[in-house]
Amino acid sequence: MSKLKIAIQKSGRLYEESLQLLKDCGISVNNGKDQLKVSVENFPMEIMYLRNSDIPQYLEDGVVDVAIVGENLLAEKNKEIVIVQQLGFSKCRVSLAVPKDIETDNIQYFQGKKIATSYPNTLKKFLSKNNIEADIHVISGSVEIAPNIGLADGICDIVSSGSTLFKNGLRETLTILKSEAVLAKTSQLSFEKENILEKLLFRIKAVLKAKNSKYILMNVPNEKITDISNVLPVLKSPTVIPLAEAGWSSIHSVIDEERFWDVIDELRENGAQDILIIPIDKMVI
Ligand SMILES: Nc1ncnc2c1ncn2[C@@H]1O[C@H](COP(=O)(O)OP(=O)(O)OP(=O)(O)O)[C@@H](O)[C@H]1O
């Protein structure tokens, strides 16, 4: 029987959440120490631990079938790879930055300048789209140090919280692209493997949907049930259960994580009491 070969990062920014996602999908991973290839007992899958930067090539060659990788890296390597699902973690951006005493955010600043980066293709594409000619200096890490040691006038690198830029006296000026972890696949997957991928994707979607939603329940006077139901963004219609105390009901529903503070204010204004918000483990709709 076929097994889907999935690559995840061996160590680094993507490792923990990639592994956690697979575990949340019910895939039991028995990590042997320093084992780079692990088989899974309860799902037709084999896991390979690889360097993030090597993954696009392995995907293009079909050495691995699918992988969890940074979207920015796929943009940089520009290979024949299909993004199957955005995963919502390791969010960052690839940006240009300059020493903090340079006041302009104008891209013209970079005309004829030297820029250090680990993402030369992304940078080249962006500069040529904006008719800027610059001298690109490729380094593989610690890019933020380059202006301080006289290696470059600016940098192009990953920014997340911005603290690395700040600590190195730099300032973000222009964002080139936004990135998050994605599930990507090789362009030549067999029918059998596509089926396994479908099953995996079904589970991933249930996990992601649950992560972004909360179960909400509250007590409501019966005459307010309609008002409250109109406020709640529901899947179908809310569940209404009578309480032992006459004239009161308990309303249950699901709301988006992002919206719940706004909704809670409206619910209270409409007479809801004893509001509970509970995390959801999986959500299949
Ligand atoms: N500070 C950050 N915050 C959030 N996401 C990040 C951050 N830095 C990197 N990433 C994302 O995580 C991915 C992996 O980054 P990481 O630094 O762990 O590995 P790497 O240096 O690209 O690779 P390798 O595994 O080849 O050593 C990046 O491609 C990017 O998408």
Ligand SMILES: O=P(O)(O)OC[C@H]1O[C@H](OP(=O)(O)OP(=O)(O)O)[C@H](O)[C@@H]1O
């Ligand atoms: O905006 P921040 O939250 O400070 O994050 C940005 C930093 O994170 C990444 O480096 P990482 O720590 O992964 O080290 P690396 O260069 O060794 O990959 C990236 O290359 C930046 O240097």
Ligand SMILES: [Mg+2]
């Ligand atoms: Mg890094």
